Amino acid sequence: MTWNTQSSFTAFTVAVERQLESQRSDRLFRDDLAEAFVAAGPSHLSASISEHAPVMSGYLALRTRHFDDWLLERTNSGIPQVVILAAGLDARAYRLPLPADTRVFEIDLPEVVAFKENVLAQLGTEPTCAVTMVGADLREDWPNTLVNSTSFDRTVATAWLVEGVLPYLSDADNDRLLDDVFRLSTPHSHLAAEHVNSAITRFAKEGPGRVVASHWKSAVDDPVGWLGRHGWLATVADQATVAREVDRSLPAVLDQAKTGNARLWWISCERGGEVGSRPTR
Template sequence: MQESNNAKAIEMSNPSKGPSKTAETIAMVRVGESRRPEDERICYDPYAIRFISQNVLEFATCNPEKYRAFLAQSERLVPGVSNSIIARVRYIDDLVNSSLSDGLEQLVILGAGYDTRAYRIEGLKNIKIFEVDQPATQKIKVEKIKEIFKSLPSHVTYVSVDIGIDKLDQRLLENGYDRSLKTLFIMEGLFMYLPAGIVDETLSFITHNSGRNSAIVFDYIPESVVDGTCELEAGKNWRKGLMDVGEPFLFGIKEGEIETFLTQRGFSNVQNVTSKDYKTAYFFGKNEGRVMNSLLSFAYAVVE
């Protein structure tokens, strides 16, 4: 019964089963940051622009004032969201690099969307990587990667999975995932779009099917944003905006409970990174005045 409810919730969140609109929006944020001067940008993604649809690029090029007005309106509705997304990219990039130095053997990117780490972080070319995503988005991803590199890289395995409908463990294992290796699982911009039951199933799979000192990293929002009780205008606007495009928030964590949430599910060494933390870490000097979104936090933890 739980599995049926989970599947129904996911189908309702993306009824068209088309490619993720959010994945393209996030890529567009990376494009904007990558165009900043080198001494100012927080992250750099030379491939992000290749995942933006032609009609969006043409609109931005031919109607620069309208496009800037659109971005300004988005920022007014949910202040700091783009900067927090940029901080998320940088935080996970830094974590991947430190994990490589610490003996990382395998990387799994769940809900990979248009993530480009496998192609732009040099050390990952020697690591077996699994990019897991729903078929419609992954189809576009694979087509674009072929266009960019003329062929698919040998170190990346693309695993098409409708999380909550298909069996994640079965699909990963039949595609060569090695449960004995030290693995980092990236869930960037994923959990908030999944029902709580699927989040639990995913975390359970990780704790029971990964090598010693494997770890997870993901971002999350307060439960109040999901259920509509958030009193902040930004929370209300963010929730409504995603409902309007058919990709609503489905999961959040009560404020102050991230450590309890993860330790109860078999993780330790929990690190909670709030907007104040990543503001201090990345936004100083020329970037000191940039506003953060206080509703988006990051979490890292190690499998016990």
């Protein structure tokens, strides 16, 4: 794996963060595979994102737990398939108790997928449900690969998870990605995503988060309106409530008393419209 690309660097440092969280007695989740991924990677990248950017301390653990809970709620309610875009080195199909008949499709760059599959093969770890890993670039024709090279079923509802990637894509790439996801989804499909607003882009680049934010290429100030124009009925999570419900302090990067108008959005959506309808933008 080429570790000098931003996507592979991010995947690895987030795995370090999950490993550290898993070692806590009050952990929000348990990811035993994170340790194996970290051990197989380069030692010079063994610092977590919190070490690179202290303002992010606690953020990734809370984000992971939030989207874990979201995914379990959707699959337990009967959504039969999951697509995780930019899955990185997280392995939710292995560490979460997903229903056995769920189908999970993980998409990331080919080098990330190859590294991940190699480590999992060496461990002999079995997933909790069927999982297919797809090597594709989200800036290119990934829908064609998903539809024509896997068992993805366009006729059933899908839970889409887009975590930790949208800020690293351009506005045009993100618009195209959301249009693609809409076209691949039936009504009552669900989407969860993370994005940033323009204020946090400025805040992070000027402060201790610049190691992370220096690679951001886009932001959105009205996530509900933005998703709505792409055909999704969206709500934004109250992160203070999320933290309180799992008995954690609100991470500094989410504390409006410290960041002002800066926001990291956690968005949950349901697809509206009839099959074949199109987003309006």
